[in-house]
Amino acid sequence: MVVAVAMVFVDQAIVSIAAPNIIGELGLSSSGMQQVVNAYLLALAAFFALGGRLADVLGHRRMVVTGTLVFVVSSVLCGSVPTGGFAESWLVVFRATQGLGAALIFPAALAVVVSAFPLNQRGRALALLFVLAGALTILGPLLGGWLTPWTWRAVFWINVPVAVLAVVLTYAARVPNDVRPERIDAPGAVLVAVGLALSVLGLQQGSAWGWGSAATWACVGGGLAVLAVFCRYELRTREPLIKLRVFRDRAFTADTLVIFFSMLAFVPVMFFASVYAQISLSMSPLQAGLYLLYVFGGYGLAAQWGGRILDKYGARPALRLGTALGCAGFALWAARLTDLSPLDQWPYACLAGAGIGFVLSPASTDAVNRAIDASYGEVTGITQTVRNYAAAVGMAVFGAVLIHVMTDRVTRTLTARAMPQGRAREVARKIAETITGNPDDLLPRGAGETATVMRGAIHAVRADFAAANQWVFFGMAVSMGVAFLCSLLHPGTQVREEAGEAVGAGRERGPLG
Missing domain, CATH: 1.20.1250.20 (MFS general substrate transporter like domains)
Structure with a gap:
């Protein structure tokens, strides 16, 4: 075992x-x-x-x-x-x-x-x-x-x-x-699986969908509602x-x-x-x-x-x-x-x-x-x-x-290096979404302004x-x-x-x- x-x-x-x-x-x-x-x-x-x-x-x-x-x-x-x-x-x-x-x-x-x-x-x-x-x-x-x-x-x-x-x-x-x-209890197994899956999916996707999104809270609220139904059902069935x-x-x-x-x-x-x-x-x-x-x-x-x-x-x-x-x-x-x-x-x-x-x-x-x-x-x-x-x-x-x-911290880091606010937010969001890769691989290639700023900011991004x-x-x-x-x-x-x-x-x- x-x-x-x-x-x-x-x-x-x-x-x-x-x-x-x-x-x-x-x-x-x-x-x-x-x-x-x-x-x-x-x-x-x-x-x-x-x-x-x-x-x-x-x-x-x-x-x-x-x-x-x-x-x-x-x-x-x-x-x-x-x-x-x-x-x-x-x-x-x-x-x-x-x-x-x-x-x-x-x-x-x-x-x-x-x-x-x-x-x-x-x-x-x-x-x-x-x-x-x-x-x-x-x-x-x-x-x-x-x-x-x-x-x-x-x-x-x-x-x-x-x-x-x-x-x-x-x-x-x-x-x-x-x-x-x-x-x-097959119905109970389905109810608990659906309830758990929906509620966690909503929490997990909150950043991607937006915490004000109807989809986010529909999943979270729907999952919790299904779990409540599961509890009610389990209390009433003979072999729960x-x-x-x-x-x-x-x-x-x-x-x-x-x-x-x-x-x-x-x-x-x-x-x-x-x-x-x-x-x-x-x-x-x-x-x-x-x-x-x-x-x-x-x-x-x-x-x-x-x-x-x-x-x-x-x-x-x-x-x-x-x-x-x-x-x-x-x-x-x-x-x-x-x-x-x-x-x-x-x-x-x-x-x-x-x-x-x-x-x-x-x-x-x-x-x-x-x-x-x-x-x-x-x-x-x-x-x-x-x-x-x-x-x-x-x-x-x-x-x-x-x-x-x-996202907030990297945006401040990049704007402090004179990157425009909108562009800094966009780049920061991309880095935050993919940060579990090697940040060096996220650096824009070439000699443009964004690439230059990012190469100078990589140590600050790690911090x-x-x-x-x-x-x-x-x-x-x-x-x-x-x-x-x-x-x-x-x-x-x-x-x-x-x-x-x-x-x-x-x-x-x-x-x-």
Whole structure:
């Protein structure tokens, strides 16, 4: 299960490293590349609840193997994308099917691990799963930096041997395939997928369509309305996709809120930090991968401590400590971004990673321990849907912030060099939209006035990108601060061993004590 989950984790990080090369070869814009990244995250969020339900109904082993096959075939197709105008659509489609495969793998794999350990060992067990998967995730940026100079397509093809190993180990470990002959809520699955997709699409396209555009708010409002319909439908159907009564448990609700606001920062930071390192710090893809190790180093150490705290004292202390550390780490890191010195940033990057490490495993494990009728796949589906929806929203919102601030700052930089306001705004917008490529490649060729001004301003543009990222990282600090406030809602109660098999009955009476 570690190998299967690591494949999903690695793919989130490795593509961020290759982003500038993908953009350069395929001619994508920054918003186009964010669509490629978001297609994966959005499919994860949209289909996680269905993946968790399918794991319970059809069997955990079957879903791990099926998801792995979907994932690896999609990876091969992503790496085989043709150049030309069809490239962006090709990548978006098959990144989405990759996300579907991951949505089948993840809840089933976590359910296998949860069911294999007694209640008082699950914190350390899942922490170990996340740490080992995270340790292998560290290879993502390093592999990305090593493979990208050869060909960025290899960052997708590398999933093939990992997938083969995951399938072989799944059968060798004789993972059980217990099934629950229940109906699959197809209408609910459609409603939640449409609602999540529409709302994130509106946020993602806000910069391109305009924040005053009817299309932007039709998508956001329509998506939220569909999600409201989904909740109403789930409360009335006999065999729902998600048993929403689990949210009656105050601790479960607190866990879910902490996961949401923490994940607004965790997955996006891998993308934005990687691109910042390559643009503002002029790092190579391999060096950018090493730069991300600061975050993963702190994360790996804290995740193990967080699991031990959960098993001994419950989730509340770990959640409060992690969210507070994460808020401080992101704020201090943001303050150092414009110094353009990696050596001054690493303690704060580690602190931000440690904050996430203290949060992720305890919040996820505590939520799963509160599963209704021991339906671990279903509850894992809920928490991971929230996690990946938050990641997609974070990518969309922070991407919009980056483009807006970057456009304003570059416009001022160019007008200060006597470029006309209208032309400066046009050039600044182009740079902001394509900044995840090499800015040197964006310079107008020739000896015209615009080309001359741009060549003289390139170092200032790199500094402008660092300043724009400051807003993004301060936003991540704010999201961790909100997560801290949500952690205060946790009552501090622990699930007892004897409650593990009959949690559903306790849920009808109220929160577990």
